[in-house]
Amino acid sequence: MSENTYEKGRLNLPFVGFCTFAKSRTCEDWDNIKADVAFMGAPFDCGTQWRSGARMGPRSVREASTLFSFGHGGAYSYEEDTMYLEGVNIVDIGDADMVHTNTEKSHANIEYGVRKMLEAGALPVTVGGDHSVNAPCIRAFEQYANKGPIHIIQIDAHLDFVDERHGVRYGHGNPMRRASEQSYISGMTQLGIRNVSSSNRSDHKLAEEAGSTILSVRDVRRLGVEGVMELIPKDVNYYITIDIDGFDPSIAPGTGTPSHGGFQYYEVMEVLQQVAHQGEVVGIDLCEVAPDYDQSNTTSILAAQVLLNLLGYVFHARAEKARQSS
Numbered sequence: 059m060s061e062n063t064y065e066k067g068r069l070n071l072p073f074v075g076f077c078t079f080a081k082s083r084t085c086e087d088w089d090n091i092k093a094d095v096a097f098m099g100a101p102f103d104c105g106t107q108w109r110s111g112a113r114m115g116p117r118s119v120r121e122a123s124t125l126f127s128f129g130h131g132g133a134y135s136y137e138e139d140t141m142y143l144e145g146v147n148i149v150d151i152g153d154a155d156m157v158h159t160n161t162e163k164s165h166a167n168i169e170y171g172v173r174k175m176l177e178a179g180a181l182p183v184t185v186g187g188d189h190s191v192n193a194p195c196i197r198a199f200e201q202y203a204n205k206g207p208i209h210i211i212q213i214d215a216h217l218d219f220v221d222e223r224h225g226v227r228y229g230h231g232n233p234m235r236r237a238s239e240q241s242y243i244s245g246m247t248q249l250g251i252r253n254v255s256s257s258n259r260s261d262h263k264l265a266e267e268a269g270s271t272i273l274s275v276r277d278v279r280r281l282g283v284e285g286v287m288e289l290i291p292k293d294v295n296y297y298i299t300i301d302i303d304g305f306d307p308s309i310a311p312g313t314g315t316p317s318h319g320g321f322q323y324y325e326v327m328e329v330l331q332q333v334a335h336q337g338e339v340v341g342i343d344l345c346e347v348a349p350d351y352d353q354s355n356t357t358s359i360l361a362a363q364v365l366l367n368l369l370g371y372v373f374h375a376r377a378e379k380a381r382q383s384s
């Protein structure tokens with residue numbers, strides 16, 4: 059008889075069963091979220107200025123994430139001889155309710171969901187949707203402004219720092235500008251910014267004046283991980299916002315506004331791993347996965363892989379810090 063306890067019960071392969079984020083349990087009662095990590099979809103894409111379709115992102119990322127659910131109580135990295143996500147309790151709370159044609163209401167519903175995740179003490183992970191959903195995510199942190207300022211780490215091809223055009227203040231080109239207006243946002247590191255973009259010269263200047271460090275993909279390559287980390291403030295709270303178009307279209311074609319010359323996988327992950335260790339990650343969003351343009355699902359798989367590895371880094375770093383301080 060096998061001694062492997064994992065061979066008892068169901069095999070439960072990734073394509074079997076309920077399709078939640080990483081096949082985690084669901085929680086429909088948002089007043090009773092008991093978890094280390096809460097995952098919420100924000101399927102809003104009315105903020106796009108070109109191709110829509112990111113409203114289907116949360117479903118697609120959930121499905122892709124099942125591929126990484128076939129673990130053995132965690133994820134072992136041979137390269138680092140580290141067991142990630144062991145004992146980390148993840149819950150999928152479903153999606154914020156969307157009201158078609160109504161940005162204000164849809165965003166308010168996203169903000170409500172993030173507030174509920176924060177009230178429960180869970181790390182909120184919100185998957186868009188277009189990048190406009192970052193604005194209500196950041197607003198939800200207002201209640202925690204007394205816990206110290208938050209530094210935003212943005213992975214994106216675009217600066218997203220437009221103030222207002224034709225009265226639009228909450229499209230997917232505005233979120234970093236809106237974040238910069240919050241008193242509890244102390245600054246940003248904006249990584250991957252390149253090419254013909256949504257923001258003009260004056261937006262870049264205003265971002266720098268608001269405390270941003272803006273680095274292109276080639277800047278990041280020139281500096282290397284250590285050089286980039288020297289430009290990011292230490293021992294602060296971080297909110298990580300990932301626009302999937304920060305990655306190169308060759309590995310992330312499934313997005314509304316792909317931009318060539320983007321990041322490869324480890325260029326981003328090595329920075330995020332260091333970020334997790336040099337401060338406290340208090341929230342995450344990942345946006346702009348549009349599965350209709352994603353013929354092999356590789357973009358959704360990338361998104362799921364980025365999120366699960368990032369969560370592994372965050373909770374491993376928290377455990378290390380707890381061990382060192384005890």
Ligand SMILES: [Mn+2]
Binds near residue numbers: 214215
């Ligand atoms: Mn963006």
